[in-house]
Amino acid sequence: MATKIFIVDDHYMVIEGIHSLLQNEKNIEWMGHASNGASCLAFLIHEKPDVILMDINLPDINGIDLCKTVKLKYPDIYIIGLSTFNQQSFIEKMMENGASGYVLKNATQQELMEAINTVAEGKQYLSFDAALALRKPEHENDTPVITRREKEVLALIADGMTNNEIAQTLFISVTTVDTHRKNLLAKFNARNTAALVKIAMQLNLLAIN
Amino acid sequence: MATKIFIVDDHYMVIEGIHSLLQNEKNIEWMGHASNGASCLAFLIHEKPDVILMDINLPDINGIDLCKTVKLKYPDIYIIGLSTFNQQSFIEKMMENGASGYVLKNATQQELMEAINTVAEGKQYLSFDAALALRKPEHENDTPVITRREKEVLALIADGMTNNEIAQTLFISVTTVDTHRKNLLAKFNARNTAALVKIAMQLNLLAIN
DNA sequence: GTAAAAATCATGGAAAAAGGGGAGTAAGTA
DNA sequence: TACTTACTCCCCTTTTTCCATGATTTTTAC
Numbered sequence: 010m011a012t013k014i015f016i017v018d019d020h021y022m023v024i025e026g027i028h029s030l031l032q033n034e035k036n037i038e039w040m041g042h043a044s045n046g047a048s049c050l051a052f053l054i055h056e057k058p059d060v061i062l063m064d065i066n067l068p069d070i071n072g073i074d075l076c077k078t079v080k081l082k083y084p085d086i087y088i089i090g091l092s093t094f095n096q097q098s099f100i101e102k103m104m105e106n107g108a109s110g111y112v113l114k115n116a117t118q119q120e121l122m123e124a125i126n127t128v129a130e131g132k133q134y135l136s137f138d139a140a141l142a143l144r145k146p147e148h149e150n151d152t153p154v155i156t157r158r159e160k161e162v163l164a165l166i167a168d169g170m171t172n173n174e175i176a177q178t179l180f181i182s183v184t185t186v187d188t189h190r191k192n193l194l195a196k197f198n199a200r201n202t203a204a205l206v207k208i209a210m211q212l213n214l215l216a217i218n
Numbered sequence: 219m220a221t222k223i224f225i226v227d228d229h230y231m232v233i234e235g236i237h238s239l240l241q242n243e244k245n246i247e248w249m250g251h252a253s254n255g256a257s258c259l260a261f262l263i264h265e266k267p268d269v270i271l272m273d274i275n276l277p278d279i280n281g282i283d284l285c286k287t288v289k290l291k292y293p294d295i296y297i298i299g300l301s302t303f304n305q306q307s308f309i310e311k312m313m314e315n316g317a318s319g320y321v322l323k324n325a326t327q328q329e330l331m332e333a334i335n336t337v338a339e340g341k342q343y344l345s346f347d348a349a350l351a352l353r354k355p356e357h358e359n360d361t362p363v364i365t366r367r368e369k370e371v372l373a374l375i376a377d378g379m380t381n382n383e384i385a386q387t388l389f390i391s392v393t394t395v396d397t398h399r400k401n402l403l404a405k406f407n408a409r410n411t412a413a414l415v416k417i418a419m420q421l422n423l424l425a426i427n
Numbered sequence: 428g429t430a431a432a433a434a435t436c437a438t439g440g441a442a443a444a445a446g447g448g449g450a451g452t453a454a455g456t457a
Numbered sequence: 458t459a460c461t462t463a464c465t466c467c468c469c470t471t472t473t474t475c476c477a478t479g480a481t482t483t484t485t486a487c
Binding site for chain 1: 228229230231232233234235236237238239253275302323324325326327375376377378379380408409410411412413414415416419420424
């Protein structure tokens with residue numbers, strides 16, 4: 010029985026590349042592609058692929074969120090994350106949101122086929138590079154645990170607000186904001202605000218708006 | 219006479235996609251690909267393509283710099299920039315460094331063929347989106363033009379260094395670093411360092427290390 | 428219901444950044 | 458050659474962050 014494949018990616022050349030890589034595979038049935046999250050969800054109303062290859066960077070929605078949505082509605086569909094980055098935080102979040110695998114865009118045909126076949130059996134697959142990123146020692150890659158309030162303060166700091174402004178925004182004292190700031194610096198092991206923001210951005214903790 | 223095409227891109231799927239898009243074209247001769255700048259230059263010693271499709275993000279060298287180098291050594295080779303971004307600054311710099319065209323990775327086969335044919339005749343080609351980005355007034359375009367030195371300072375700031383430490387690292391005066399910092403804040407329209415780093419990260423101006 | 432974690436607030440001082448000026452030199456371009 | 462750009466350097470003042478060291482009150486979790 011052929012595995013039905015669907016792709017969500019906004020880059021035509023990548024879609025064509027994957028299509029080309031898979032077109033001679035007998036046990037693969039190409040169902041087509043979507044170039045954004047909305048048309049992916051629309052497609053899924055009527056058609057049910059076995060495996061979705063899903064880019065993390067989509068024009069309308071975050072691939073990580075789309076993964077969550079799809080998995081919630083259609084738990085039987087297996088999802089493989091697809092991106093140019095092998096950053097631990099991306100991979101981790103994708104897997105947390107129900108993805109069964111993660112492949113980099115410089116993967117070979119072999120890797121891609123291995124990923125699809127493994128995932129189609131219900132198992133998990135991580136490309137070598139992705140697995141390597143995940144296996145890094147705890148202190149090198151773990152995102153610190155921050156509280157709800159700290160996250161709020163962090164976002165406002167990154168927006169360029171001073172402690173005073175943040176205090177007024179959140180209706181709390183300046184000294185409280187200062188405490189949160191200090192705790193953030195400690196948790197992220199950052200020397201100052203600049204380093205803090207950089208690390209937070211790398212860990213994808215700041216929404217892009 | 220067939221146009222000889224060579225590709226420099228570190229994403230196997232993109233290479234495969236382009237190959238697939240071009241394989242049925244009669245007047246295209248596929249010469250192969252390189253996945254980094256070094257092997258591209260090595261290839262060019264013995265072989266001379268007519269047109270090179272060149273990714274902007276390469277593992278070893280900036281595509282913009284590679285473009286300059288190639289054009290300097292082999293002025294007869296036409297180069298088409300290739301990337302996922304249609305940011306004005308990228309396109310502009312690529313064209314300044316001798317590229318004859320710029321195509322986004324979500325281009326269709328038609329666009330790609332049009333680009334190759336146009337460029338092979340010695341003319342310039344910009345994809346619709348790329349041309350649009352270039353035509354935008356400066357203030358609408360979000361990527362400020364920063365100098366080499368400013369970029370260095372920016373990177374060190376984002377690493378958490380103080381003006382004093384940066385000064386010692388770059389062997390310049392603290393006041394000079396301060397000037398660069400002030401100019402960066404002005405160019406990025408950032409209220410403080412935190413906002414500066416966030417914007418720089420969003421614009422992909424800080425290497426991930 | 429108690430213990431832990433989170434959120435709140437505070438003082439005071441040292442360090443750094445932000446904001447306002449001005450100015451000279453070197454290199455490349457029109 | 459004249460002009461522009463990048464890079465360099467300096468002064469002064471105010472604002473903000475960073476650091477150390479406290480403490481009290483809510484929430485949350487077991």
